[in-house]
Amino acid sequence: MQAKGVPPLKPVLERLTAIQASWRHTGEAANTIWEHLNHLLYYNERVLERIKGGTPIYPASRAYARCFPP
Template identity: 40%
Template sequence: TACHDQNTWFVSLRNAIDGISEEQASWKDNESTNSIWEIVNHLAFYNQRYLNRFNGIPNAKGVNSNDSTFYNNGEISWQSTIKLIDKIMTDWRSSINNCNDEKMNDWSSEIAHLTLHNAYHIGQIVHIRKQMGAWDREQGVH
């Protein structure tokens, strides 16, 4: 919930990307950094991969490198990317709410690491928005 749609100690992903245009999502201050869109692609890749594993669904393929997870390989629009990550995060919440205690205990370390990974990249998104001058302090953590 904290990573998905409710601000807590940090801004949730939904609030971090709310109101971002496709142009803003693609913005980079230089070529060695990732754009917001690239970061969301990366989050979608890893969250879907771990969700599949959590639910016993085989993942179709691996990746050549971690860097490749940032790119929009499916060439989907920014709005479709937002819908995709929102669905993945909603599915995570549902899967966690519906699992038993034993499974939760078995997965607690993996989920903790995934949550830290999400929080790190959400912080990057907020930082990029601040660099662009596209962050409203009312959206969450200052």
């Protein structure tokens, strides 16, 4: 199910190049699109593995432990 007002991510990313995804404004500390996607992937894989009853393959971060206690 798609949340109202939130477009699907796949069509947006299909036309994005690696150069565009890794672009960062000069002097800014903000994450790139590439970094945001890596964060999403990390947490999505961990949550899915826990839902399936398994042990996540990546070590838990402190932020993850606060959000998803054992």
